[in-house]
Amino acid sequence: MAGPGVKLLLSAILVAFAAFLYTFLETPFNSIVFEAKNSNPGPYTPHNPSICPQVPALRPKNHEIEQSILSKTSLESYHKNIITRLTGLIQIPSESYDDLGPIGLDPRWDIFFSVEAYIKKEYPAVFETVTLDHANTHGLILTWEGSVPPDKAKPILMLAHQDVVPVLPETVHEWTHPPYEGFFDGEIIWGRGATDDKGYMISLLESLDLLISSGFKPKRTVVVAFGCDEEISGENCGRPISDFLHGRYGDDGIYLIIDEGSVGIQQEFNRSFAMVSVAEKGYIDVSINVSSTGGHASNPTEHNTIGILSEIITAIESNPFEGKVTAANPMFDFLSCAAVHAPKSSFPGSIRSHLAQIASRNEKAEQDLARELDSLRYYFRTSQSVGKISGGLKINAIPELASAMVNLRLAVETSVSAVQAHYEALISPIARKHNMTLEGFNSPQASQSTSTNPRKISLSAIDALEPAPVSPTTGETEPFSILSGTIKRALRPLSANEEDLIVTPYLMPANTDTKFFWALSRNIYRFTPINLVENLNRAHTVDEFIRASEFVREPVFFSTLVLNADDAV
Known part of the structure; x- marks a missing residue:
């Protein structure tokens, strides 16, 4: 027969096991699986020669x-x-x-x-x-x-x-x-x-x-x-x-x-890197023009062009582009290099495990790593900045035109057409709300428009440039090897x-x-x-x-x- 001390020990063990079992059952299984995967760095471990291989210093023959x-x-x-x-x-x-x-x-x-x-x-x-x-x-x-x-x-x-x-x-x-x-x-x-x-x-x-x-x-x-x-x-x-x-x-x-x-x-993660940019983000300036009939300010409409333009700008800023780190982005290669070549104690383990999942095309990991690296957000997402705005000529006149310019730098995974589609989707409900015609990026110019509605929102793209092709960096690419050496x-x-x-x-x-x-x-x-x-x-x-x-x-x-x-x- 067990003594009092043994009984007390068994009781404590049973209580601890019950607490563990309750926690396990209350935790969704997919979370447990994700956390297990999240701890696996895969090949992104220090000194792995298969990731970010380096060429030796290249001395000129002459x-x-x-x-x-x-x-x-x-x-x-x-x-x-x-x-x-x-x-x-x-x-x-x-x-x-x-x-x-x-x-x-x-x-x-x-x-x-x-x-x-x-x-x-x-x-x-x-x-x-x-x-x-x-x-x-x-x-x-x-x-x-x-x-x-x-x-x-x-x-x-x-x-x-x-x-x-x-x-x-x-x-x-x-x-x-x-x-x-x-x-x-x-x-x-x-x-x-x-x-x-x-x-x-x-x-x-x-x-x-x-x-x-x-x-x-x-x-x-x-x-x-x-x-x-x-x-x-x-x-x-x-x-x-x-x-x-x-x-x-x-x-x-x-x-x-x-x-x-x-x-x-x-120097990043306590290691010196020579950072060779192998691609550039894309570029586009978006012009937004809101036009309507004018009139005397003593008899205003509920929403004039300036107000509607403000609503559009608010919608743009409230709906930023999604950030994600994908294997197509050269920054993924930089993080891979850092995971392998930086001191183990200086490189976060969570980034290593995210890299392994991203290499397997895990979309959740792409988004999670972008959030973790928020200070570098615009290396992973399309940026947008309203840089110019104008509207109205006189305080007692209802403005007939209000306009804004938005500067965007496109993430490597996106395209000019995708950015244009995003803006049209944001602005279409606002146009419908105010009974306005939306002339999208591919619509005829205002001077050629067949619309009889003077109330309209017009979108146009200026200096549109797709993201640059990513230049090769593999060891077999002679020019990059020579540059590296x-x-x-x-x-x-x-x-x-x-x-x-x-x-x-x-x-x-x-x-x-x-x-x-x-x-x-x-x-x-x-x-x-x-x-x-x-x-x-x-x-x-x-x-x-x-x-x-x-x-x-x-x-x-x-x-x-x-x-x-x-x-x-």
């Missing part, structure tokens, strides 16, 4: 040329010269404006003649070596012909842009140093364009100059092109440059294209205790001139070879800057890329 470049760029006198060249370029206020007229008619374009004259003066050896072509006057195309014909060895193309966003006169007093002084304080180069994109432009020219002065003779043709209006969509220079090169080299005629990136080298050879991690950088795919949330070059190459990469975290917080605003210690290393990266691409011929 050791003498490489050593010559490294020796030159290590000198203080070289650092002083390249910094002076950048500050001089910053001093040219090559601003591009949304309302610029055609080149040749609007005198505000003439500042780009000064940019061209400046770089010709600073880089005489470059312009004695390359062939210079002009696309629509101010698009500059520098071609360094290789010894192997382009049909045997496709050229490499490196892009930058000459223009900068305007400085608002009202903000000049807020700058630490005047925006076009190009001030260097011994550590930082201050001024409009320092980061976006004149530092990149000077670095490309420097890389050519270094290669030429070191005696390099390319087998693969090298093309460098500078747009004049990247900040205002690129139609005046970006597209003409692309058309010029497409006419010369044809479809898929370029080996590799590189342009400015959005994050560059960055060059990064590991020429650049270093942000922490001294790390052996090397991890090269990872990434997503460009904005757009570059590469949007015009899709037909020229599948291998389009956007990457700036410095730590851009602080810099990007100042691009397009007060106190734009670049750290001199990082800037002076950029030309080594670009010249090494040219050498390594040439070795692949």
Whole structure:
């Protein structure tokens, strides 16, 4: 017979088991199954060589040329010269404006003649070596012909842009140093364009100059092109440059294209990553016009055009696009790289398990991970921002027209037509509620409309651009392997205790001139070879800057890329 102590112990065990059984029965079975799956990281475990494999550092075969470049760029006198060249370029206020007229008619374009004259003066050896072509006057195309014909060895193309966003006169007093002084304080180069994109432009020219002065003779043709209006969509220079090169080299005629990136080298999860943007989000501006009959304000309708437009805007902002992390998004590849290469203690286990489920196309996991990574929401969802609104001319008159513009950046998984359908579905009930005609995106323009109803809502799309094709990153893709090997050879991690950088795919949330070059190459990469975290917080605003210690290393990266691409011929 059991004693009192044993009976007490058995009673406690029975009570605990009953509590567990009650909890189990009260918990839906699918939740238990999901939580079990949620704890499984699958292949996304540290040091798994099958996920985000890395190539070794790629040293150019021409050791003498490489050593010559490294020796030159290590000198203080070289650092002083390249910094002076950048500050001089910053001093040219090559601003591009949304309302610029055609080149040749609007005198505000003439500042780009000064940019061209400046770089010709600073880089005489470059312009004695390359062939210079002009696309629509101010698009500059520098071609360094290789010894192997382009049909045997496709050229490499490196892009930058000459223009900068305007400085608002009202903000000049807020700058630490005047925006076009190009001030260097011994550590930082201050001024409009320092980061976006004149530092990149000077670095490309420097890389050519270094290669030429070191005696390099390319087998693969090298093309460098500078747009004049990247900040205002690129139609005046970006597209003409692309058309010029497409006419010369044809479809898929370029080996590799590189342009400015959005994050560059960055430390995440206690690991340094070189973030190469392999795609860009799409773009569309939506114009919404609400029109009706006017009249005297003493006899108003219950809802006038401004009120109805406000209702539409409220509906848009109350119905944001769904966020989800899918395997089609380059950010999934970045998270996969981080899961494998970041310290185990620094990378959340919940993200690892979500990645495994997303790889198996679990839609709930796609949505859950997007919520967990909410601070990065616009890498995973379509953004929308009402940027302009107008309506009414006089306080005692009922407004006949009210309009708004919405700027959207499209997630990689969506399309222009899907965004348009979403807006039409949101606005249709509002049109019916107010007895208005809805002229959708594919309806005839207002001037051609057969509708007799003066009360209408009209939608139109401006500058619509589908999300960019995702460039290949597999180990078998030679251009990406060469780019990765060059990064590991020429650049270093942000922490001294790390052996090397991890090269990872990434997503460009904005757009570059590469949007015009899709037909020229599948291998389009956007990457700036410095730590851009602080810099990007100042691009397009007060106190734009670049750290001199990082800037002076950029030309080594670009010249090494040219050498390594040439070795692949």
